[in-house]
Amino acid sequence: MEQVRQKGETRASDVLQRLRDDILSCELEPGSKLKFEALRERYEVSFSTLREALARLAAESLVTSEGQRGFVVAPVSIEDLQDLTNARVLLERENLRLSMEKGDDAWEAHILATYHRMDRLQNRLGDHYYFDPEWAQLHSGFHHSLVCASGSPVLLEMREKLFERAHRYRRMSSQFRTQWRPKEIEHKAIMDAVLDREPVALDLIEQHIRETTDNVITFAGHLFRGPQGEAV
Amino acid sequence: MEQVRQKGETRASDVLQRLRDDILSCELEPGSKLKFEALRERYEVSFSTLREALARLAAESLVTSEGQRGFVVAPVSIEDLQDLTNARVLLERENLRLSMEKGDDAWEAHILATYHRMDRLQNRLGDHYYFDPEWAQLHSGFHHSLVCASGSPVLLEMREKLFERAHRYRRMSSQFRTQWRPKEIEHKAIMDAVLDREPVALDLIEQHIRETTDNVITFAGHLFRGPQGEAV
DNA sequence: CTCAGCAATATTTTCGAAATTGTTGATGTG
DNA sequence: CACATCAACAATTTCGAAAATATTGCTGAG
Structure with a gap:
């Protein structure tokens, strides 16, 4: 009807x-x-x-x-966050490695396009872009574009699921974050390294992932209660 | 009722x-x-x-x-098999690496126990053990015991899912296999290397996984039809 | 003869009532 | 008072009919 x-x-x-x-x-x-x-x-x-x-x-x-x-x-906990983070690093690195090895011109163009859109919305939204749902979508799309040329549907699907599962923790991180600048610079640095096929890109993306985790544990760690703990 | x-x-x-x-x-x-x-x-x-x-x-x-x-x-295809295999190698190696790093006495004992049960049933069943459902269960349990001390629920769950997904291809491999000896020796060699914490164990397990895949592609590859191909 | 439009059929998808199972709290016994 | 038993209740789980959708086969126009 x-x-x-x-x-x-x-x-x-x-x-x-x-x-x-x-x-x-x-x-x-x-x-x-x-x-x-x-x-x-x-x-x-x-x-x-x-x-x-x-x-x-x-x-x-x-x-x-x-x-x-x-x-x-599904409950959230420090144990889960750390486990999730390690798994994400493993899959993100492997997908990115393959992507940088196999990616063609179209792939490079796609990265530039998604970065541009994210960057523009970021500037338009100002300091609190991190809470915007549309930005979250573009952010997800940017990270996806980096690895999407890996040619492995299985690895990409697992990566996607883990990325989603991590969203609640990213959300927590943004609430406790005081300095906002670094993330923006990081994205640019990662993109440049990836497009130049520099192996250091793998370390940059790992650092990028781990930073959020460290941030949550530092600022919100005490809020968790045990392995089956719940968020406040 | x-x-x-x-x-x-x-x-x-x-x-x-x-x-x-x-x-x-x-x-x-x-x-x-x-x-x-x-x-x-x-x-x-x-x-x-x-x-x-x-x-x-x-x-x-x-x-x-x-x-x-x-x-x-879900259809089967060579592309899927190869993709699955690469993903399995990545996760099996990581879980095994962590497991060898963290495993304690109880873990070692568990490996010996599961191997023993698999080995005994193998001898009792003779040449065609590979088709026995109970053996498949014990085989799965043996491989699980090797990696179960990794301490990462996320990585272990993904490994388990991929192991299952590979079962249909293992099944196909066993139908086309002519010489049965190697697998038995391989399991023993892998176990020994793992228990001795020898890094070569990672390469042995990778080879063990890739062997089945190569076998399927060599003997059954021509039976697949294209990327969305079905089994005969 | 080809193919669009439509009717008839087959299949999937949705619904809420009925059955099953888990939970709570009162009652009685050791 | 601690604890088991059981009844009343609350929540989940199962069911098959009914609605929605896709597929097939037919008819007729171009």
Whole structure:
């Protein structure tokens, strides 16, 4: 009747995306219980449709499902953050290495294009660009463009999933960050090194990833409570 | 009424496991369409329950779901095999490296125990151990024991998923293999190197993985048809 | 003969009620 | 008072019919 859904897009996949967004933006608190009745009302879908979306998110490790006790938003913890970071470094380096080896002119052009768009929006938004959802999209796109020529669908998909999983921690980092300048310079430096096929690019991207993690642990580490701890 | 299901185990998770097994054992042919009506009869569950299981498998890349056109068993292809192999090598090496660095006495004991069980069953079964489901289980357990001390849940989970995804190709390899001896010796050599913390273990495990892949490409490569090709 | 348009059929997707299972709290016993 | 038992309740899980969508096959115009 009032369906404004893309063709070939199912209602379940729509709810899946909305749920994902709400979890990543922490609108649904980490560690909190996901009750069907409440979600059903929130997203205006039936039990089964919700169930499918939650099952998918469970396979993505964004929610956990234990037996017959329903679903829970995946908790955040220092252990998880550190583990995630190490895994991301491994996959980011490998994808970038392959990408720099195989990337062609079109790939280079794509990087320049995505950087430009991110940079422009950054300037327009001023100091608090980090909280803008559209910027987050462009930022994600820029990092993707760097590695997308690796030619390995499997490695790229894993990288993408980990990048998403890290979003909640990036979000926390930005809340505790005091100096904003470095990130902007870093992106430019990384891009230049990548386009010049300089091996140091691998170390720069690793540093780029680890910096956010260190920032969270330094400023927000004490807020976590144990391995199964929840965010405040 | 006649439920013989484990406690905390849902009907959907039961179907999920059975579907997974049937896909990995190629009882459900790669690339074939999964029709709800047929599956509903096969597993004796309802639409919704099936749907959840399929959604989970889709997130695991064991089935693909395109828009509103249902589900398909993930196809097999040389490109996928090679990609999968490279990804597995990356993750197996990293997990093994960490495991050898951090593993304690209990870990070593666990390796010896799982190897022993696999070896015994191997001798009991004779030349065709590779087709036995129980042996496959023990084989999987042995390889898991080598890396399980890495201390990284994220890396281990990804490794596990890839190991599973590779199962159909291992299966194909065993059908085309003529000489069976090497694998048995390899496992012993790998275990010894790992227990002695010799860095060469990383190369041995990589070779072990790549061997199966090379075998499939040499003997079965011509059976694939293009990038979206299906098995015969 | 080719192909667009449309009707008939097959398949998937969604829904909410019903069944199952887990949880809570009151009651009684050791 | 501690603890097991059980009933009442709350939440999840399952079901199959109904709606929505895709696919197939037919008809007729160009």
